[in-house]
Amino acid sequence: MLAGNQRHAAEFQSRFDDVQNAQHPDAVTVCCADSRVLQDELWANTDxxxxxxxxxxxxRVIQQTPDGDVVSGDVLYPIEHTGTETAVVVGHTGCGAVTAAYRDxxxxxxxxPPGIAHSLTPIRTRLxxxxxxxxxxxxxxxxINRLVEYNVDQQVQFLLESDRVDDDVSVVGAVYDFQDVYPGSRGEAHVINVDGETDPSALREQAPEIASRITRLWSY
Structure with a gap:
């Protein structure tokens, strides 16, 4: 890992010049922590x-507190403090968390174990x-792969309904596929939800330039 980091440091030496003291990211993404989902690689992001x-x-975008469920602080931070106006929730095919919730x-x-059960509770409740x-x-x-979409939809809806997320923040849901479930290539992200709209035909009409990347397995 350190050898890989050394290659990274050599390549990125000058890329921090403009962001050493502040950040203003265009988007906040929340992906599953699955080791097969490489977040920056997913978007070919090197900036x-x-x-x-x-x-x-x-x-999950949901954090449980004694006063009820709130938007998770790691998702909310860039929206509150860095001017970020796009939030992207990314599920993935064969998700282990969705599988565990489904089986439960x-x-x-x-x-x-208690820590895992605590993390699964807001998923299980909404699934x-x-x-x-x-x-x-x-x-x-x-x-499970249909529930992956359902889970993404639920997380998107929670952000849209939160009074901590301004109406001018766009919320997008997507599913990352490395199991040949969706048409297209392994590693593609398929858009399934934009600001609560889940109908693929309506989404393609709204965004014809990405029509081929708008795909759902399930309309419920």
Whole structure:
């Protein structure tokens, strides 16, 4: 890892000149912390200061507090303090957190350690209604990948409904595919939600320049 960091340092030596003392990222992204999801590589980002990246299991924007659920501080920070006006929630195919929540909801799993259980609670709570909507004849993997979309939609909706996120902040949902679930190449991010709009036809009409990247597995 340090050898890789040495190569990184040599390549990036001059790229911090304009951002050493302040940051104004164009977007904040929250992705699953899965080791197969390389956030900056996902966007081919090599510009320090361009994207404020957050990662956790299940790409959650929700933080539980004694007073109720709030927008997670790591997601909210750039919106509150650096002028960031785009938030992107990125799920991924075969998500382990969604899988664990699904199995828990369907009675097919054992107890998780407390820290993991705490992180899964806001996902499981919001996936329950989605599980009830699933067609009965789906395989587990097909069900999980549809719930990955449902989870992204729920996280997007939470941001849109929060009074801490201004109305002029655009909220986008996407799914990163490395399992050949969506049409296209492995490693592509597929847009599934923009500001709460989830209908692919409507989204393609709104943004024809990215029509080929707007794909959903499931409309519920």
């Amino acid at each position: 320090p200061g361009s994207i404020f990246t957050c990662a956790n299991i299940g790409n 909801l369907t009675g097919d799993t054992g107890a998780e 329950a209604a989605g599980v009830d909507l699933l067609p009965a004849d789906l395989s587990e993997s097909a069900a």
